[in-house]
Amino acid sequence: MPKRLRSKGNKKAAVSGGEDRLSALPEDVILLLLSFLTSRQAVQMSVLGPRWRALWKSLPSLRFDMGLDHTSHSFHFIESLIRYRDPTTPLFECEILSSDRFSQDVDMCLRYAVSRKVRDLRIKIYSLRYFQLSAGTFFSKHLTRLFLRKVWLDDFYLHVSSCNSLEELEIKRCDINIGDVGTHFPKSLRLLRIRNTNIDPIVTRSFISAPGLVTLELAVGYECALCLKSMPSLVTAFIKIGHKSGFSYCEACEFDDGVLLKGLSGATNLELIRVRSMVFRKEIKCYPTFSKLKTLLLSDWCMASNFTGLVYFLQHSPILERFTLQLGRYCEKTQMHEVYPKEQFMVSKHLKAIEITYFQKDVRVDQIVNFLAYHGVHPKLINIERKPYDDCFSFKRKE
Known part of the structure; x- marks a missing residue:
C-alpha cells in the first residue's frame, strides 16, 4: 500500500509541475541529444512543444541518412533544412550516409557543409559500387577530420595539401589515385588510416x-x-x-x-x-635502424630465410622493450631447420617481455625459443600463449 501511495504522489507532482523533465533540460544538453539523431528525426522533434520548434535550426551537427530518411521528397527536405537553418550557427560536424543512387542529395549536403566551414566531415556510402565524387568539393582550410567510405575520387590524387588544418584522414574501401609523382600531406596531419582501399x-x-x-x-x-x-x-x-x-x-x-x-x-x-x-x-x-622503437609486433613472415626478418629487427632496435610474434597457421612443409646465424649478437638490454602466440601444435615455437636463448634472451622474459584456432586467419589489432 505505501508503495502505491508513493506512485500516486509522484504522478501528481509531475502533473502539477506542468513541463516534462526532458523539456526542462538546458538548451545545450537538448542540442547535444538532438545531434545523435538524423536531421529528419531532429526536425520531427519539433512536435513535442513550443520550445522544440526551432531548436533544430541551431544544431551544430548534421546527420543525413539517405537510407533511413529517403523518400520521394528527400531532396526538398534537405533543401528546406539548408534554407531555414540558422546561418549564424557554426557547423562542427556533418555525417552523410547514403547509397550510390542519391548522388544529387549527397552533393547538396556536401557543398552546404563545406560552405559552412565544417570541421568534421564523414561520407559513408553503403552500396556494391563506388560512389564517384570530385575531391575538390570538400577541400577546405577549416576541415580538421575527414572520413571516406566506398568512394571513388575522380581526379583526387590524394592531394589534400590545401587542407591546412586537417589532422585526421581515414579512407576505407575506396578507390584513390595518389598520382605518378606522389602526395604531400599537410604538416597538420597527425593520423592517416587507409584500409581495404x-x-x-x-x-x-x-x-x-x-x-x-x-x-x-x-x-x-x-x-x-x-x-x-x-x-x-x-x-x-x-x-x-x-x-x-x-x-x-x-x-x-x-x-x-x-x-x-x-x-x-x-x-x-x-x-x-x-x-x-x-x-x-x-x-x-x-x-x-629503429633507434626509437620500444614495442614491436611481427607475424611469421619474419621467419622466412632462416629468421632473416626477426634477426634484422632484433639487431637494429637498440632500445626495444616489448616484442610480440604472432604465428599463423602451421604447415609441415614450411618447417625450418635449427640453423642459427653464425655471428651471435645480443638483443636489446632494455627488453622486458617477449610474447609468442600460436593457434595449433607448432614446432616453430621451440625453434624460436631456442633461437632467442642462443642470442642471450632469458627464458623468464618469454610468454607463450595458444590462441583459439578460429582466429588463425586474422590478426586483430590490440586497441
Whole structure:
C-alpha cells in the first residue's frame, strides 16, 4: 500500500509541475541529444512543444541518412533544412550516409557543409559500387577530420595539401589515385588510416610524404607501388599487407632509399604484418635502424630465410622493450631447420617481455625459443600463449 501511495504522489507532482523533465533540460544538453539523431528525426522533434520548434535550426551537427530518411521528397527536405537553418550557427560536424543512387542529395549536403566551414566531415556510402565524387568539393582550410567510405575520387590524387588544418584522414574501401609523382600531406596531419582501399598507380613509383604524422595505419589488400618518405614525428605504425599484394618495386625504377622500412624507422610502436620477402630483402640493404622503437609486433613472415626478418629487427632496435610474434597457421612443409646465424649478437638490454602466440601444435615455437636463448634472451622474459584456432586467419589489432 505505501508503495502505491508513493506512485500516486509522484504522478501528481509531475502533473502539477506542468513541463516534462526532458523539456526542462538546458538548451545545450537538448542540442547535444538532438545531434545523435538524423536531421529528419531532429526536425520531427519539433512536435513535442513550443520550445522544440526551432531548436533544430541551431544544431551544430548534421546527420543525413539517405537510407533511413529517403523518400520521394528527400531532396526538398534537405533543401528546406539548408534554407531555414540558422546561418549564424557554426557547423562542427556533418555525417552523410547514403547509397550510390542519391548522388544529387549527397552533393547538396556536401557543398552546404563545406560552405559552412565544417570541421568534421564523414561520407559513408553503403552500396556494391563506388560512389564517384570530385575531391575538390570538400577541400577546405577549416576541415580538421575527414572520413571516406566506398568512394571513388575522380581526379583526387590524394592531394589534400590545401587542407591546412586537417589532422585526421581515414579512407576505407575506396578507390584513390595518389598520382605518378606522389602526395604531400599537410604538416597538420597527425593520423592517416587507409584500409581495404585500391591505390593507384600500380606501375610507376609514387610516394607518400607526411612530415607531421604521428599515427599511421595502412592495410592494403591490392597491388600498389608506394614509397613512404621519412616521417620524423611518427610514433605508432600499423602495416598489414595482403597475401598477393604489397609494396611493389617497379622494375623500371631504382628504390635506393627503400620503400617501406626507412619511412617507419622513426616509430616508437610498430606492427608489421604480411610483408613480401622480396620487398624486405631489398629493404634491409639500406640498413635502416629503429633507434626509437620500444614495442614491436611481427607475424611469421619474419621467419622466412632462416629468421632473416626477426634477426634484422632484433639487431637494429637498440632500445626495444616489448616484442610480440604472432604465428599463423602451421604447415609441415614450411618447417625450418635449427640453423642459427653464425655471428651471435645480443638483443636489446632494455627488453622486458617477449610474447609468442600460436593457434595449433607448432614446432616453430621451440625453434624460436631456442633461437632467442642462443642470442642471450632469458627464458623468464618469454610468454607463450595458444590462441583459439578460429582466429588463425586474422590478426586483430590490440586497441
